[in-house]
Amino acid sequence: MxxxxxxxxxxxxxxxxxxxxxxxxxxxxxxxxxxxxxxxxxxxxxxxxxxxxxxxxxxxxxxxxxxxxxxxxxxxxxxxxxxxxxxxxxxxxxxxxxxxxxxxxxxxxxxxxxxxxxxxxxxxxxxxLGQALQDADRLEALGVIGLFRCVSTGSRMGARYFHDADPWGRRGRSRDDRAYSIDHFFEKLLGLHATMNTAAGRAEALRRTEYLRLTLTQLGDEIGEAY
Amino acid sequence: MxxxxxxxxxxxxxxxxxxxxxxxxxxxxxxxxxxxxxxxxxxxxxxxxxxxxxxxxxxxxxxxxxxxxxxxxxxxxxxxxxxxxxxxxxxxxxxxxxxxxxxxxxxxxxxxxxxxxxxxxxxxxxxxLGQALQDADRLEALGVIGLFRCVSTGSRMGARYFHDADPWGRRGRSRDDRAYSIDHFFEKLLGLHATMNTAAGRAEALRRTEYLRLTLTQLGDEIGEAY
Missing domain, CATH: 1.10.3210.10 (Hypothetical protein af1432)
Structure with missing residues (x-):
């Protein structure tokens, strides 16, 4: 090219x-x-x-x-x-x-x-090259693409969207991202930006993490339990 | 109560x-x-x-x-x-x-x-009562909850997230929300707020539609094709 x-x-x-x-x-x-x-x-x-x-x-x-x-x-x-x-x-x-x-x-x-x-x-x-490739692949777990992949993978494995009575896992239950898709945010996705190699990759990871955080805030309002 | x-x-x-x-x-x-x-x-x-x-x-x-x-x-x-x-x-x-x-x-x-x-x-x-119930049920198709339901339902029926070469359906293809989850945004979700009965329901529908539009804008940036 x-x-x-x-x-x-x-x-x-x-x-x-x-x-x-x-x-x-x-x-x-x-x-x-x-x-x-x-x-x-x-x-x-x-x-x-x-x-x-x-x-x-x-x-x-x-x-x-x-x-x-x-x-x-x-x-x-x-x-x-x-x-x-x-x-x-x-x-x-x-x-x-x-x-x-x-x-x-x-x-x-x-x-x-x-x-x-x-x-x-x-x-x-x-x-x-390796740093750019690894960052690019990790971005696929974040943002809208990451959200889609999280929900569809969870759905195919029988997970629910979130724990109905304790969506954020604050009341002593163990988080389980095989059972609840939102738990995967806390188990992996929200910390992923810290593993990026490059400044450009990190900047995009933070942008996508911001979208995921906004999603949690919005969800909290929808379900009547603030994130 | x-x-x-x-x-x-x-x-x-x-x-x-x-x-x-x-x-x-x-x-x-x-x-x-x-x-x-x-x-x-x-x-x-x-x-x-x-x-x-x-x-x-x-x-x-x-x-x-x-x-x-x-x-x-x-x-x-x-x-x-x-x-x-x-x-x-x-x-x-x-x-x-x-x-x-x-x-x-x-x-x-x-x-x-x-x-x-x-x-x-x-x-x-x-x-x-009927107006509030209908609006409340329609809100479940919008926002984060709506996005989750759209993606997981699509995934269970074998849909892809979006058409890879024409994600927004602008190049003459027919939209098909059985084949592509994002097509469901255009076929139903983005127009749903106009069907709300109440001012309170419409306000929340617009808020949730705004989240869906932000999702499309964010996705456009991620995939390199502006929404």
Whole structure:
């Protein structure tokens, strides 16, 4: 691609026209399953934000390639290989990228970034590419997208929206984000901004956290119990 | 109950202590199934807002009784009796309420309010009780509660969050709120405030619609396509 873009439509158009990224996009599209939490739309949002966060500290093609491949191997949540998912994705990247015109050093950077991005692995990426990718992926748990994913994932697993008699968990009950979607705000989402690597990522994380806090305040008014 | 309350915890405590409403609450709790869109938590939120909206124009006990019974008969969405659900609930109210100490005129008001509240039926309630109940029930489609219900219902029916390449439906595609949860905003939610009966209900509907609009603006920024 010629330039960093931060507009979704322009980004996808530029990817499709690029001789390296166009075929890679098609290959990723064909290989992904239909898990709505990790589908091509998620991958493209992560690509957009990797570019927005990485800005002039990363090579845009490497940022897009890392985002395209960061979830390419989907390991089920209950598999013993789950913690190794990002390593498996990095290996897939090493295998595919030579065929797409990426050089050895670029492939190392991309594969390292993919290996280190995962939340459950807890690694802190060292290079700007890994830091941008990890931040971009973490943003997907915040804001409107994060709220949608929290509610739909909870709903698919049988969670209620919130504990009816103690929505904020202030009266001595144990919080349980498998049982109540709002509990996930307190168990993970509201603290996520503190784990961001970059100033740009942190700024966007704080903006999205602000939306989640506003959501709690608004909900408190709707249900008659102030947050 | 002695007084109109607009705080959830105080409301539930007052209901439990009331000689008419306490047993009715227990009876409703035992009779409802576990459809998360129409569970006891929904019923209690509708009770809270029926009192907030009805204020000094309705009898509080009648407001609570109408809310408790407004969804007491759950007709499946695909049943031919679906459009008659609110009539069936009104009949149940007429059958139960004499045993709970309500007089004939109160029962008429409550049953009429329940019969007329449903969105799909399209009736405009004539009395203040029916108007407050209908407004309170419509508020459940807006704000944070409305967003949660929209996303979880969509998710259970296999909808995606939004159309990836044309999220706002501006490029000639037909909107389809069975396929995309965000399309439901445009097909129903954003126009709902115009159907409210009361000034208090309309004010709260506008507040909740404002939250939904803010959600769209925030989402547009997250996905790189301005709303």
């Amino acid at each position: 010629n330039a960093v873009t931060t507009d979704r439509e322009a980004l996808v158009a530029a990817m499709r026209e690029d001789p390296r990224l166009g075929p890679l996009l098609a290959r990723v599209d064909a290989a992904m399953d239909d898990d709505p939490g990790h589908d091509l739309a998620h991958v493209l949002r992560v690509a957009l934000w990797t570019l927005r966060i990485g800005a002039d500290t990363i090579d845009p093609d490497e940022g897009v390639a890392a985002a395209l491949l960061h979830d390419i191997v989907n390991v089920p949540k209950d598999s013993p290989d789950r913690a190794r998912a990002s390593e498996l994705c990095a290996a897939q990247a090493r295998s595919w990228l030579p065929e797409h015109g990426f050089g050895a050093e670029a492939i190392e950077r991309i594969a390292d970034a993919i290996r280190d991005h995962s939340f459950s692995r807890g690694a802190v990426p060292q290079g700007p | 002695n007084a109109v309350t607009t705080d959830r915890e105080a409301l539930v405590a007052a209901m439990r202590e009331d000689p008419r409403l306490g047993p009715l609450l227990a009876r409703v709790d035992a009779a409802m199934d576990d459809d998360p869109g129409h569970d006891l938590a929904h019923v209690l939120r509708v009770a809270l807002w029926t009192l907030r909206i009805g204020a000094d124009t309705i009898d509080p006990d009648e407001g609570v009784a109408a809310a408790l019974l407004h969804d007491i008969v759950n007709v499946p969405k695909d049943s031919p009796d679906r459009a008659r659900a609110s009539e069936l609930c009104a009949a149940q109210a007429r059958s139960w309420l004499p045993e709970h100490g309500f007089g004939a005129e109160a029962i008429e008001r409550i049953a009429d309010a329940i019969r007329d509240h449903s969105f799909s039926r399209g009736a405009v309630p004539q009395g203040p």
